[in-house]
Amino acid sequence: MLVLSRKAGEGITLDQDVTIDILSIDGDRVRIGIQAPKDMRIFRKELLEGTIDTNRAAANAPAVSLSEAE
Amino acid sequence: MLIETRFGTSETDKNKIISFKAGLPGFEDLHKFIIIEANNTRPIYWLQSIENKHIALPVIITFAVLSDYNINIRENELEDLKVDSKNDLLILNVVVIPEDMKKMTVNLAAPIVINAKRGIGKQILIDAAELPIRYPIYEAIMESLKKGGEEDAGAVTESR
Numbered sequence: 001m002l003v004l005s006r007k008a009g010e011g012i013t014l015d016q017d018v019t020i021d022i023l024s025i026d027g028d029r030v031r032i033g034i035q036a037p038k039d040m041r042i043f044r045k046e047l048l049e050g051t052i053d054t055n056r057a058a059a060n061a062p063a064v065s066l067s068e069a070e
Numbered sequence: 071m072l073i074e075t076r077f078g079t080s081e082t083d084k085n086k087i088i089s090f091k092a093g094l095p096g097f098e099d100l101h102k103f104i105i106i107e108a109n110n111t112r113p114i115y116w117l118q119s120i121e122n123k124h125i126a127l128p129v130i131i132t133f134a135v136l137s138d139y140n141i142n143i144r145e146n147e148l149e150d151l152k153v154d155s156k157n158d159l160l161i162l163n164v165v166v167i168p169e170d171m172k173k174m175t176v177n178l179a180a181p182i183v184i185n186a187k188r189g190i191g192k193q194i195l196i197d198a199a200e201l202p203i204r205y206p207i208y209e210a211i212m213e214s215l216k217k218g219g220e221e222d223a224g225a226v227t228e229s230r
Contacts, residue, residue, distance in 0.1 A: 050179070054177045
């Protein structure tokens with residue numbers, strides 16, 4: 001993993017078409033601005049991790065019978 | 071063709087196979103699935119891997135259960151799925167069924183978008199406050215069961 005140290009007001013660009021700006025830092029919270037092409041989905045990492053978790057948990061479903069669930 | 075599923079051997083039509091180029095998050099190495107119905111589990115269907123018979127994800131056709139479910143699918147995503155008409159789209163969401171079924175949840179943030187005509191699918195991640203990863207769905211499923219017959223497939227959504 002590439003590790004960079006940045007200050008508020010500084011930024012990073014990825015492949016020239018994605019820009020990540022460090023807008024402000026307040027204690028343990030960092031505000032980040034991202035500019036990217038419109039067709040690129042941007043989401044918090046927890047969303048991918050949560051979806052990996054739920055997909056895997058879903059595959060472990062017990063055999064269910066909904067008609068008997070009532 | 072005959073395939074092995076979680077529920078036993080099943081006969082399926084080759085053109086019902088749905089290809090997921092990128093797999094699914096958590097199952098990146100599985101690329102081919104079919105949608106099957108199991109006894110007594112409607113309106114829950116199963117997205118069954120044809121490469122690993124043990125992997126079948128319970129899914130719902132969300133629009134049939136939550137009529138106000140609304141997502142934005144982008145033009146480039148429709149292009150990736152080679153969608154000619156939005157009528158060909160099928161939107162599924164993955165259901166987690168714990169031992170206590172009343173606690174079942176659905177991942178509304180990660181719809182599985184399928185071009186049913188061409189058999190191409192992708193699970194899309196949408197970061198939006200109104201789309202929880204674990205949304206309680208038991209009540210809504212029971213409601214839809216009470217209403218009886220559930221509409222089949224074919225769910226259309228808006229694109230921007």
